[in-house]
Amino acid sequence: MAELKVLFKDIDVPGIQTLEVYEQHGGYSALRKALGMTRQQVIDEVKASGLRGRGGAGFPAWIKWNGIPKDESQPHYVQCNADEGEPGTFKDRELMLRHPHQLIEGIIIAGYATLSKVGYIYIRGEYTEPARVMRRAIDEAYRAGYLGKNILGSGVDFDLYIHMGAGSYECGEESAMMSSIMGERGQPRLKFPHAPLPTIAGLWNCPTLINNVETLSCVPAIIRNGGAWYASMGTEKSTGTKIFSVSGHVNKPGNYEVEMGTPLMELLELAGGVKGKLKAVIPGGSSVPILPADKCDVNLDYESLQAAGTMLGSGGFMVLNDTVCIVKFMRRTAAFYAHESCGKCTPCREGTRWMVKIFDRILAGGGRMEDIDLLLDICDQIDGRSYCALGDAAAWPIRASIKHFRHEYEYFIKHGHSMVEAQAEHSVGGR
C-alpha cells in the first residue's frame, strides 16, 4: 500500500505556501462552500466524516463543535493547538511550514461553525520558522478578505492571532494552553466533572473549541468533498488518513500520510525499512506504551492499537533497533517528563524527578533489584492520580518498558552496565 494523500495532496506543489498558488489548487473554495451552508450543516458534515481529534486522545471532533452553545450571549473562541511538543512528532510543523493556508481555512470554517469571532493558534516557542510562515499566510489571508470583518461579504467576522509558547511541553495540554493564552502560568485547569467543559467555559470562561492542527487541516478537504468521502477512507471507527512522523532506525525517516488501519509493518516499509533488527516501536509519541517487535503485527488505527496495549497518540512513530538500550532510552524519556512537569500536582512533580534519580543510580551502577518494583510502584502512584495527563504519560512508557524488557533492567542492575552494549562488544570481539 502506498501513501494516501489528503492533507499532503498539494504539499509538494511549489509555492503552495502563498495564497495565489493555494487558490489555484482550489484553496478557500471550502470556505466559500461552508459560508453558503448553515452552521449546523457544516457540523453535520464533520459528523458524517467521522473525524477524530488528531492531538492524541482521538475524541470525535463534531461532538466538540456541536457542544459550543448556539447563541451569541458570550464571545466564542477557536483555539488551535500547534504546541507540538510530543517527542517524535513533527507533523504539525510540516503542515504549518508547507501548507499554512489549509490550516487557516480550516480554522475559519471551525470559527464559522461555532459562532466564534476570534481564533488563536498556539504555536510552540521553538517553532519560530513555522510561526513566521503562518504569520505571513495570515497577513495574506487578511489582505484577501478571508480574515477580518465581513469575510467574503458574508457578514461573518473572524480574527486570527498567533500566540507563541515559551517552551513548555505542558502547554500542549488544552487547559494549560488556555491558562497560557490568558496570561497565566502554563498549568492545567480543572476538568469535567470538576469544572465545565471548555466548550462551555474555556478561554475567559467563554465557550472555546480546541482542536489540533492536523484535525483542523482536515476540515477543508472534508467540506470540499463531503463527509461521506472522508468516511470512506480508513476503518469504520477510525476514518480518514493519519500522518505519522516516522523517526529512528529507518532508512527514510519523515512524515507519511497513510490511511487509517494500515498495517504497522507496511508503514515501516514505506519509510524504507528498518535499519538493522527491529526491537520495538513507539507508535504515538514518547507518551504511549512501547510495543516490542513481536507485537508489531497490528493495524494503525485507534482501536487496534488500544487492543495491543498502546495508543495511536499524536502519530510520533519511533522505531528502535536492537542497538538501543531500553534502560538508557527510558532514562532519557523519564528525564524529559521530569523536566517538563509543570510542578502543579504532587505525584507528577515529585514522582517524575524521583524516577530520574533512580534511573541515574541504575545507570551509575548503583541499582538494586527492588528498584524495578519501586519504579513500577511509582508509576502506579502517578498514573491516574496526577492533575493532568502528563503524569500518566510519564508513567506509561516506563511501565510498558519494564513489562516487555524487564530482563534488560535486571541485567543492568546485576552487572552495572547495559546488556545491549555488552552484547555488541561481545559480537565485535568474537568477529
Added chain:
Amino acid sequence: MITQVAKRFVKTVLPLAQGLSITFRHQPPFHEPITVEYPEQKRPMYPRTRWRHVLRRYDNGLERCIGCSLCAGACPARCIYVEAAENTDEHRFSPGERYARRYEINMLRCIFCGYCQEACPTGAIVLRDDYELADYHRSDFIYTKEMLLEPIPEPQEE
C-alpha cells in the same frame, strides 16, 4: 537430764551458730565488705541508671540541644522549661538554626522517668548517674542550662 540440757543447748545454740556463721562468713577477714563508706566511698552505678540530667555537647564543643521543647512536651511532670532562640554566625551555640536560650528543670517535680531522653531528637539530654541531688533551698532545685551543660571538651592532643 544432762542429755536433756545438752539437747537443749544444741537446739538453741546450733542454729545461732549456723546463722552467725553466715554473718561471719560475709565479714572481713572472710569476705570483702558489702557496705561502702558513703560519702567517702561511692558505689558504681549501673550504666543505664537514671539520675541527674546532663545536656551533652558535640566533640567540637557545640551544644547538642536545639531547644525544640520535645522533652518538655514529653515530660509527664511538666518540669522542663525551654526557651529557644536563633543562632547567628557570630553567636553560635548549636549547629543549625535554633538553640536553647533557657533550659530549666525543676528537680522537685522530676520523677526521673527518662521520657525526655527518649524524646530528644539529638541525644542532648541524658540522665546520668549523679544521684546526690539534695539541697537546702527550694529555689536551688531549679537546674538551669549552665548547671546542666557538660563542660566543653578539652581539645584532644595528638
Added chain:
Amino acid sequence: MAEQELVTIEINGIELQVPKGEMIIESAKRIGVDIPFFCYHPRLGKEQAANCRMCLVEAGTKQPDGSVRMMPKPQTSCTLPASQGLVVFTDTVAIQKARRGILEFLLINHPLDCPICDRGGECPLQNNTLFYGPGVSRFVEEKRHLPKAFPISDYVVLDRERCIHCARCTRFSQEISGDAQLEFLKRGADTMVSTFQNTEFTSRFSGNTIELCPVGALTSRVYRFRARPWDMKSQKSICTRCSNGCNIWLDYRPNRLVRVLGRENEAVNEEWTCDRGKFGHEYISSDRRLLSPLVRRDNRFVTASWVEVYQLIASRIRQAVEERGAGAVGAIGGAHLSNEEAYLLQKLMRVAVGTNNIDHRLERNQVAGGDTLLARLGVPFTQTAIADIEKAKTIFIFGADLVDEQPIVFLRARKAWFRFGAKVIIAHPEPTETELRFDEPLVLRYRAGTETTLINGLSHLILQSGRAVTDGISLEELQASLSEYTPARVAQETGVAEDALREAANLLGEGTVILCAGRVRNHPEYAVLANALVNLTLLTGNGSRGNGGLNILLPEVNSHGAADMGVLPDLLPGYVPVNDREARERIERIWKASLPAEPGLSTQGMLEAAAEGKLQVLYVIGEDIAQKYHDPELAQRALENAGFVIVQDLFLTDTAQYADVVLPAASVAEKEGTFTNTERRVQRFWKAMNPPSPDVKPDLNIFAELAVYLGKPLPVFSAEQVMEEIGQVFPAYAECCYDQMPAEGVRWMPTLTDRGK
C-alpha cells in the same frame, strides 16, 4: 436566600442529602468522615487548586438500574461537586495506597527538621503522615537543598526546602488580599514560592499566609522559636489595633504573649487578620510597661503605692471642685477602654465628680456621636454589617484608603468584587493602595476640599435620572437645593470628568454600600458633608432596607463603644442628651444620684480651658494626646498649664511626661470585657495572662477604687456586673449580658427610630 436544591449522595455506604454542587470534602465532614488534604481551603478561590492530590476518593454514579458506574480514576474530593446519585468511597484499599503514595512523594523533598520547625506540633503534614502515611520512605537519594530561613519581609521568613507547593499562599495573595505578591517560580520539582525578584513581601495581610501554610515553609519572624504549640495556652480575644474588631487568639506562655492568630468569626473577619493586628500586639509583653504607680516629686517620677496616689488624686479633685466647681475637672479618653470601663469612667466623672467634662474623641470633628446620621438614618455611624458588604451591588469607597484604615472591611469589599462581582467606585484626591487591589475600578479623583460638591453632584444626577427614591425626603425640595450642582459645574470644581460622574451615578443605586473613613470624619464641614451623604443614601433607596447603606467607619478599637457608653460631654449612655430632663431622670433613678444638666466641655474645649489654666485637674486615660491629638501643640500647652495631670496608661508616654501622677493600667490581655466594633457588634474578650506586676490594675478597678476615695463608691465587682447595669441604662445592650452573648457577638439594633436596621 433561595432554598438550595438538595441531592442524595452516598459516602462510604451512608446515604445523605447535601446541597447540589457542594464539594464532597465538605459533605464528608457532615457525617464525620475525615478526608485528608493540604491545598484545599474553603475560603480560597472561586475554584480549588486540587494540586496536592491528597483528598482523592473513588467516585461513581448510580445508574437507573441501581448499579454503580465507577469513574476510572480516583477523583479529588475538594473539587468534586455533589450531584444526584453520586457514590463516593473514601477509605478503599486503593485510596489508602494513593494517600501513602502522595505522602511519600511529598516527603521525598521535605526536610525532616520538625524539631526546629515552628510548625512542628501543629503541622498538617505531620498529622496526615501520622494518620495516613507510610512508616518508612523508599527514597534513598539526596533531598533537594535550598537556602534555609530566607526572610522575605520583617514578618515572614520563607524556607523553600519545606514547601510542598500547595499554592495556598499564592492563591491568598492573588485572590483574597489582592496584592499578588507571591507566585511560583520555575517548574516541575524546581518550583519555588517567591516574591517578584525576591523583593520584600510588603502585603498588609502577609501574616495570613503563615497560618495558611500547611507546613513550616512560611513562618513568622516575630514568633520565631518563641514556643512550641504544647508550651502555650490560648485565650479568645479581640484585636485592639482598629475599629474592625477582628476575633483573635492570644497565644501565651507564662506572662509572655508569643503570638496572635486569627479566630473564626463569619460576621467579622472570617478568619483573616491584618499584619497590624497579627504582629502589633508585642506591646503587651514589652519590657517598658509601667509596673507601679508613679508620682512626680522634685520633677522626677518616684514609685508610690496605690493608696498614696488615690489619696493624692482624691484630694486634688476635691480641692478643685471646692475652689472652682466641678467644671474645673475633666477627663479625656475612652476609645481604647472596654465598654464596661468607658461606662464606669463616665459614671465616675458624672456621679463622683459631678461634671460632664468627658470626651473620647481626639479627631478634629467633635460633633456629638454621629448626630446627623443618628437623626436621619437612625444609626450613629454605620448602616451595613461587615458581612453584608459582600452582598453589595456597588461599593462606593469615598475618601478612604481602606487597605490602610479599615483592613478587614477592605477584605470584604474586595470579596464582594472578586467573588460576587460588585462594582467598585473609589473617590479619593490622591492615588491610594486600595485602588491597586481592584481591577480597573471607577476612580473619581476629586480635588481635596470639594467632597460635598462631588456628593451633591452625584445626587443631582440621580435625581435627574428619575431613579431617585422618595424615602422620607421631599424630592422637590432636594431638587431645588441641588439644582446648582450641574454635572458641568461639579466637573469643573472637583476636577472629575463629567463622563466619570455620570458613570458613577449610574452605578449608584439600591444595594450601594458607601464606605467612608478618616477623611470624612475629619472634614472641616463635617455636618454639611454628612447631610449630603445621607441625601445620596436616601435617594439611592438605601435608607432602611436592602444591604446598602452609609457607613462612616471609626478609628479606634472602641470608638463606637465609648460613644455608646456616653463618654461624651453632651450625651449620656445610649445617646441620651444630658439636657433631656426626662431621660436624664430615668438614668438618675438607676444610678441613685443626681447628674449635671449642662453639657460639658469637649476634648477641644477641655484642652483650650487647660491651656488657659482654667482646668484644675485633667485626667487622661489611655490616650497619648501630646502625640496623637490632631493639634498636638494645643495638647502640649494644655498639659503644661493644667493644674494637676493624671495619666493612666500602659507606658510612660509623651503625655505621661507631663503628668503629676501616672497610673499603670492592664492591657487587653490582662483583663476581660467587651468592645463594640465599627458595625456596632459587641464582642467579648477574656483575660489571658496576669499583669506584669501585681501593681498593674485593670482600668475598671482603678475607676471603682477611685470612686471610693472620692466618697461616692460605685459598687462594682466585675465587668460582667457592669454590663448588666449597662443593659438597664441602655436597653440596646440588654442582650449583651455575658451569660447569653453568642460566640459571634451581638450587633445591637438601634431602637431610637424605626429607620434603624
